[in-house]
Amino acid sequence: MHVLILTACLAADPSACADRLLPAAESPDMGACEALAGEAAAAWLAAHPDLTGRDRRCAPLSEAPALELSEVAAGVHVYRGADAQLSPENGGRIANLGVILGRDRVAVIDPGGSRAQGEALYAAIRRLSDKPIGPVVLTHMHPDHIAGAEVFAEAGAEIVADARLPEALELRRDTWAESIPAQIGADAWAGTVLIGPTRTIAGPEVLDLGGRTLELTPAPRAHTDSDLTVRDSATGALFTGDLLFRGLTPVVDGSLKGWLDWLAQPHGGAPVIPGHGPVAASFAEASAAQQSYLAALREAVRAALDAGQGLSSAVPAVAGAMGPLAGGWADYQATTARNAAAAYAEMEWD
Numbered sequence: 001m002h003v004l005i006l007t008a009c010l011a012a013d014p015s016a017c018a019d020r021l022l023p024a025a026e027s028p029d030m031g032a033c034e035a036l037a038g039e040a041a042a043a044w045l046a047a048h049p050d051l052t053g054r055d056r057r058c059a060p061l062s063e064a065p066a067l068e069l070s071e072v073a074a075g076v077h078v079y080r081g082a083d084a085q086l087s088p089e090n091g092g093r094i095a096n097l098g099v100i101l102g103r104d105r106v107a108v109i110d111p112g113g114s115r116a117q118g119e120a121l122y123a124a125i126r127r128l129s130d131k132p133i134g135p136v137v138l139t140h141m142h143p144d145h146i147a148g149a150e151v152f153a154e155a156g157a158e159i160v161a162d163a164r165l166p167e168a169l170e171l172r173r174d175t176w177a178e179s180i181p182a183q184i185g186a187d188a189w190a191g192t193v194l195i196g197p198t199r200t201i202a203g204p205e206v207l208d209l210g211g212r213t214l215e216l217t218p219a220p221r222a223h224t225d226s227d228l229t230v231r232d233s234a235t236g237a238l239f240t241g242d243l244l245f246r247g248l249t250p251v252v253d254g255s256l257k258g259w260l261d262w263l264a265q266p267h268g269g270a271p272v273i274p275g276h277g278p279v280a281a282s283f284a285e286a287s288a289a290q291q292s293y294l295a296a297l298r299e300a301v302r303a304a305l306d307a308g309q310g311l312s313s314a315v316p317a318v319a320g321a322m323g324p325l326a327g328g329w330a331d332y333q334a335t336t337a338r339n340a341a342a343a344y345a346e347m348e349w350d
């Protein structure tokens with residue numbers, strides 16, 4: 001297989017250039033790729049006016065950078081994100097991503113935190129399979145999970161998400177497009193366009209990959225207001241998106257109450273692939289530490305409210321009360337302070 005690699009530079013800074021992989025020109029051989037290259041590059045640049053093209057070439061797939069995936073169950077491959085918040089060191093590659101190989105097509109669970117990561121995921125998939133790619137499932141709105149989606153849309157994949165996701169993304173897209181390059185570096189973000197789904201679901205749905213199905217289950221407001229889980233029928237593997245965090249401190253961006261309610265329901269799954277942190281053998285193993293953290297957060301916020309504390313004194317009081325649980329969590333202090341404020345606002349009117 002051959003792919004088109006376009007060297008693109010920021011229009012605002014022509015010295016900042018990066019190689020972009022354009023799936024539209026994917027071809028069985030060099031000649032076929034070259035026949036498509038001119039038109040594919042021109043169309044892509046027209047859709048990305050902040051970039052200019054400097055050079056392009058068709059190359060064997062083996063020359064494209066690829067993510068390292070590990071097979072956690074038969075035909076279920078996972079990229080393990082860095083257990084940290086966004087930084088220049090990790091380039092935004094902090095979320096766990098999944099690839100599920102069906103007989104007829106290949107599903108993706110979260111396409112990654114930037115255009116570059118989406119391309120590297122695409123290249124990793126193409127080393128495993130030449131079957132059509134799709135559905136690409138977005139587990140929720142957060143950009144560390146979904147910013148690579150455009151790569152797969154260009155490859156012809158259907159992008160599926162919860163019906164609440166488009167509006168949530170619309171409200172935040174401009175803020176994220178400005179803040180994330182500042183957090184991970186403009187070159188790590190170059191060429192990224194935050195797109196939403198091509199199709200949404202408003203309730204549970206089963207998608208057939210050939211020989212195995214994926215069960216998509218939207219969750220009530222919890223980590224965010226657009227969470228869903230994906231279960232693979234062939235292996236029982238459960239992708240929870242950020243409904244489960246391990247290692248990286250959980251972020252409350254939806255409803256603390258809703259999240260604790262969701263955790264109290266039976267979910268099963270083996271293995272369980274959280275949105276962040278190591279793959280677990282069972283739901284109980286995957287969720288125990290997060291359940292303790294969120295329950296303690298609720299208790300500490302309730303205590304602050306019962307004591308009549310205002311927000312500005314409640315946040316440090318909650319962070320102090322949560323201190324003993326810090327072991328094993330990355331980015332604990334900063335995230336816990338933000339969670340305290342979010343939980344306070346939610347519980348203030350209970």
Ligand SMILES: [Zn+2]
Pocket residue numbers: 140142223242275
């Ligand atoms: Zn998230």
